[in-house]
Amino acid sequence: MFTGIVEELGEVVGVERRGDATRLTVRGPVVAGDAHHGDSIAVNGVCLTVVDVSGGDFTVDVVAETLRRTSLDKVEPGRLVNLERAMPADGRFGGHVMQGHVDGTAVFLSREPEGLTHFAFPPELGRYIVEKGSIAVDGISLTVAGVTAEEFTVALIPTTLRLTTLGRAEPGDRVNLEVDVLAKYVEKLAGVHLRGASVDNGVGKEDA
Structure with a gap:
């Protein structure tokens, strides 16, 4: 989970196209400083999994679904990106609940x-x-x-x-x-009940 408080302005330093996916290397000494394989880092709001760390750089894979839904499909070396590490359980909640799942x-x-x-x-x-x-x-x-x-x-x-x-x-x-x-979540949970109420009300009016 993330809270939308950007920790660092990073730079894309490597882009490797791999069929439908893309491997990105991002320079971000702050977020890479304690990053490990498997950690989550948000890159311009996209939750990505670290596959490698080298010095102040980290590498992530971006799959086809993510490329389709986000602006990362056109990313090139030299582009600046917002970086945020996943929030620790005892961290300060500075922004709002974010999953890093771009809509x-x-x-x-x-x-x-x-x-x-x-x-x-x-x-x-x-x-x-x-x-x-x-x-x-x-x-x-x-x-x-x-x-x-x-x-x-x-x-x-x-x-x-x-x-x-x-x-x-x-x-x-x-x-x-x-x-x-x-x-x-509210929309999905309430929608079932609202649709049911609409049907019930409609039947009642017709019967009347």
Whole structure:
């Protein structure tokens, strides 16, 4: 599990295409400092498993499903990425509950001088994005400042702009989105009961 507090801005230093998968080597001395084979590290919000560590670099494999759903499909050497180690059981909970399971990608639209930043999101994720709710953008825990049918806005503080990839984003860039997992569970659990209530109410009206 992650909380969306980026620990380090890393750099992709190696990309090896392996059929449908890709092996990435990332330079991140902070997160690699105590990393071991099998550990989980979030790379731009994508939970990946460490397969090798060498000095300040770590290597991960990205499978076809992950490439299809995330912006890592176009990653090249030199790209900067947000890095976060999995949260320890006794760690401080700084952001919100995140799994590192990306739901889709959004498009960076613009950033206003005061930090308000606008993204266009895919329609199927709109029902999970609510004003003042939590959302992860490239692995950063953020609060939704506003939302319309097609866009959402977050307010980025100078520290976030300086220490993460969002401070370097350009209009048209794709970013990874992870919506609030609690909302997805609530929707699935409540949906069964709501559909049942709808059927029951409909039958009652027809009988009447």
